[in-house]
Amino acid sequence: MNGQAVVDRAPTADLSALEAQIQQLQAQVDALRAQAPDNRLSMVVFSGDLDRVLAAFVIASGAAASGMEVSMFFTFWGLTALRQKRESRGKTLFQKLMGWMTPVGLRGLGVSKMNFGGVGAKMLRTMMRQQGVPQPEEMAQMARDLGVRIVACQMSMDVMGIHKEELIDGVEVGGVATFLGDATRSKATLFI
């Protein structure tokens, strides 16, 4: 009796209104889903200090091991961490000087405090080894094995006169939009 009454009071106009409402809600859900961040972490590595770069790689490895997509953007002093050789050809005088005065790769980086001309960095490496902590080079390799995206900033490279051939293999080159493209759909963003 009751059921009959409900059917009687459900004209087709109400149904189509309901359908329209569902469609509207579906569109809203789709829009929200498009805006929702990926399971991603984006980092700017500005620093060329061993301890800071190390922290960046530890976070990157941890995030990648937790199933996150990770992007690391190396800019300015951070670029020195990605170098594998010194090349002076095709550079201006200042670029040559910059190239000679900045470290080549993780091996050459100093610590941000108590570096004492590189002694501090050596001491830190020994202390890490004593505690069973992987060396920065191993940490970086691990991050890359875990699929971390490594991007070198084109503008910094141009200013400092660093050519792509001077950087380690497998590094992408990009600009601010590359970073923002990843950062805007990240759950977490760090500047190191």
Place this chain on the structure above:
Amino acid sequence: MEIRYDVEVDARGLQCPMPIVNARKTFQTLQPGQTLRVLATDPGSVNDFKGWANMVADAELVAQETIEMDGKTVYVHYVRKK
């Protein structure tokens, strides 16, 4: 505590982030329903595995315990693949 597990990762003597990095590698090879046991001496691993299980969608932290093994405190983590 007697908990059944299928595979074990020995991360004793390793520091952050190695326990979760090594756990991840083995966890990926598990079949759904299988359980991974991780041994670690890093006290931080207790909170790390809680956080890790929260982030990894198909991981469930079944149990954690602290035991004495070879004269050392060992933190044991059981993670089940959903």
